[in-house]
Amino acid sequence: MKKKILMIIAVVIAIPLLIWxxxxxxxxxxxxxxxxxxxxxxxxxxxxxxxxxxxxxLKPGEKLxxxxxxxxxxxWALLVETDAGIHGWxxxxxQGLTVQRPK
Numbered sequence: 001m002k003k004k005i006l007m008i009i010a011v012v013i014a015i016p017l018l019i020w021x022x023x024x025x026x027x028x029x030x031x032x033x034x035x036x037x038x039x040x041x042x043x044x045x046x047x048x049x050x051x052x053x054x055x056x057x058l059k060p061g062e063k064l065x066x067x068x069x070x071x072x073x074x075x076w077a078l079l080v081e082t083d084a085g086i087h088g089w090x091x092x093x094x095q096g097l098t099v100q101r102p103k
Contacts (some may be wrong), residue, residue, distance in 0.1 A: 002025050020090045028100040030066040032080060040088035044077035045093035047089035053090045060096075 041047040046054075050067030060065070067087070068079040076092040078099070092099045 011051055020079060023053060024068070026102070027069045027078075030069065030078065031100045031102075032064045032078065032090070033098040033100075034060055034064065034096060035063045036060050038090065038094055038096040040080070040082075040086070040090060042088060043090045043092075044072070044075075044079070046050075047074040047077050047091040047094070048072065056086060058096075059084070064090075 016095075037060065038049075038058040039050070039101040040056050040058050041050075041052060042055050043052070063083050064080040066078050066080055070077050077089050078092065079087065079089055083085050090097060
């Protein structure tokens with residue numbers, strides 16, 4: 001009986017962890033190309049609405065690694081990391097960016 005309960009608990013814990021891991025993997029497969037000077041913001045809402053001063057300006061051709069994505073009512077924002085290790089948010093519709101999802 002104890003083994004059965006432990007097995008059920010293990011499955012209940014494993015399923016959400018697998019889903020979370022798959023989601024993180026899918027996010028990391030998104031490719032972002034910087035085509036022109038683009039602001040990098042501290043939060044996803046700032047990136048979407050440009051409401052705060054940017055953390056820095058991304059240069060054309062700069063390489064970005066996507067760490068996470070988030071969706072709001074009317075936006076899709078991506079948490080990215082530059083080659084220099086700076087983390088920040090961009091919105092998928094920002095001018096100067098090309099965002100490609102994996103096929």
